[in-house]
Amino acid sequence: MFFTRELNPRNDCILVVPNDGILAADARNIGINVIIEPSDGCLWSLYEPTSTLLEEIHQLRSDPSFSSYINLLHTYRPDWVVVNTCVNVLPAMAAKMLQIPVMWIINEILVINNYTMHSVDVIERYSDWIVGVSHATLSPFQHKNSIPRKIVLYPAFRREEFNPLSWDSNRHELRISHGISEDLPVVGYISAYFTPKKGLKDFIRMAIQLCHDGVEAYFFIIGNPVDPDYFEHCLQMVKITKWSHRFVIVDFHSRIETLYPAMDVVVIPSLIDEGFGLTALEGLIFGKPVVAYNSGGLAEILCLTGNEKFLSPKGDIDGLVNRVKELLSVESLRCRVTERNVSAVQETFGIDIFLHRLEGILSIVYGDIEILQTIPSLLLNYRDGTLFKGELTPTVYRLEIGTKRPFPSEFDFRYYKNHWRDVHVVSEAELYRLPTAPPIIAEPPQAYDGTATFHADKKQKSKRHKRRRKRHKKNLKKTKKLRLKRKHKKRK
Secondary structure, eight states, X not given: OHHHHHHGGGSOOEEEESSSSHHHHHHHHTTOXXXXXXXXXXXXXXXXXXXXXXXXXXXXXXXXXXXXXXXXXXXXXXXXXXXXXTTBHHHHHHHHHTTOOEEEEEOXXXXXXXXXXXXXXXXXXXXXXEEESSHHHHGGGOSTTOOSEEEXXXXXXXXXXXXXXXXXXXHHHHHHHTTOOTTSOEEEEEEEEEOGGGTHHHHHHHHHHHHHTTXXXXXXXXXXESXXXXXXXXXXXXXXXXXXXXEEXXXXXXXXXXXXXXXXXXXXXXXXXXXXXXXXXXXXXXTOOEEEEOOBXXXXXXXXXXXXXXXXXXXXXXXXXXXXXXXXXXXXXXXXXXXXXXXXXXXXXXXXXXXXXHHHHHHHHHHHHHHHTTOOOGGGGSOTTOEXXXXXXXXXXXXXXXXXXXXXXXXXXXXXXXXXXXXXXXXXXXXXXXXXXXXXXXOOOOOSOHHHHHHXXXXXXXXXXXXXXXXXXXXXXXXXXHXXXXXXXXXX
16 A cells, blocks of 8 residues: 555556455555455465465466456556465456566565476566565565566655654553553564564564563463464463463554553564565664564565674574663663664664665666557558457457447447447457547437427327317318319209
8 A cells, every 4th residue: 555655646447356355445544546346366376485486377267357457447548557475366467468567566585396497487477577575575576587577676665654753652551451560671573463483482482481581571472363273372381481471462453652662672583584574674663673584575574674693593593682681771771772763763664765766666667568558459540330349358449539439238239339340359358458448338318308309299299289279260161162063063
């Protein structure tokens, strides 16, 4: 949403979502047009490739959802399409079928196995620009035969959106609600959901070791359980120790400005290679020292902000213990790190540098689009009134003054005495190059003032009727006169 919001002032953006949820509401609130397309455009095996991936891609071309996306693109005719996440393949396939340029944003690091290059090939085939949220996300695409442009665009933030004036009161409120005084340090773990890959067990082991070493601290575990058995196992690890009173479970919610301020150190022991590591960025925004495993994009964030010394090899719990212990034991070090993080995160991931990077990317995009837009459609060689349909989509269009006008339904099509035998099947790309005009709808001619017209008709009818009666009476009189004359002659 952040990317779309910043793109909208420079483009007429349309957000396509599968359902009318929070994302759609947020988009409408900031003036972005929203289209609900319930078709599922995702293929999850692109993230974790399997031997059947290429066959699944082939089958998608005959999926009804594919033609739905093509129809959608014909209707709105975007100049370029942005696809988000590595699994969202159908919109990209539909756009490339119509020869629309595609920017594919990669937020994840593909799972590396024997079939990873199949995923890489698919993403490269259906994109013109691959934008990664970190160098780590682009690592699978760095091979010698790669064609699409590779660009890094780090996520960004606007500090004012986190309501900085409330941080001090939020810190005091959350701490006091759990009986924690200001002089006691709090080490925090935060994740929207507790899953094994996010390293909650490693955090608990680290915390227990710190308690064992005599470190006086409390530990916030912030998140929501999705696997009850896993979460219960983690809780049992805490309950069997004599330090269980130092652990506080807090529900995660989207108002993170009420959560981070209460912490003094943020620990991110992620066991998977993160595409970026938004939790680390959030910790830095709030000025917190961040200790993390060297997991994908997490390493980039900490290195770019001068925090590389707080990185520990993945799975090295002792490394986490030593780094957190150093921060907790030297308050002046925490203060220096906090001060540096506030300025470093603004310089590296603030809105100003993001917009500068975005402008550079858009200059490339607009240059490529301008070249493509000079190619006219071959269908302009046909005369007006010619009927067309795409090779994969059912909608029929009528050529009118250099545009294509769709028939919304078969009823509309037949209302104007059209026949299927007159419809030309053409490539979707050629059809797309024609601008789309308003639809042709079956509308019988109607008078603007039906009542007045009806009365006028009645008056006209009554006048005609009077004239006929008058002629009829004249004819009757003539007939009677003739009969009387004949009778008079006979008598004579």
